[in-house]
Amino acid sequence: MILIELIGIFITSMGIMILLNPKLAKKMLIFWRQGRNVYLGGLIRIVLGIIFLYYAPYARLPQVIFALGVLAFLGGLLIFILGLEKTRAIIDRMEKKSEFSLRLFSLFLLIFGALIIYSA
Numbered sequence: 001m002i003l004i005e006l007i008g009i010f011i012t013s014m015g016i017m018i019l020l021n022p023k024l025a026k027k028m029l030i031f032w033r034q035g036r037n038v039y040l041g042g043l044i045r046i047v048l049g050i051i052f053l054y055y056a057p058y059a060r061l062p063q064v065i066f067a068l069g070v071l072a073f074l075g076g077l078l079i080f081i082l083g084l085e086k087t088r089a090i091i092d093r094m095e096k097k098s099e100f101s102l103r104l105f106s107l108f109l110l111i112f113g114a115l116i117i118y119s120a
Contacts (some may be wrong), residue, residue, distance in 0.1 A: 011056025012113030
């Protein structure tokens, strides 16, 4: 369960960093858009999904961890299904968002990370 908690802490930390510096989110989006990095992101989501699904029975709130695992896994698969160009188009739209929008997104990350930590 420590692994799930560490993932939650990482996500929460990312939310805090983006809240304090929304330009960091734009830099991350540029990284994910370059080359085939988008597929690395898909692979990371699939691996996170598998980790969540494996550890779900041992969690405080197994249904939450299981649901997040399914969503992460399917999100990773979706990146491969959509392909490079469509996924890059989504990233491009995110990159054009205002700093205010990115700060709102960071609040989602904070809540999402806290939910993972609590549910683990």
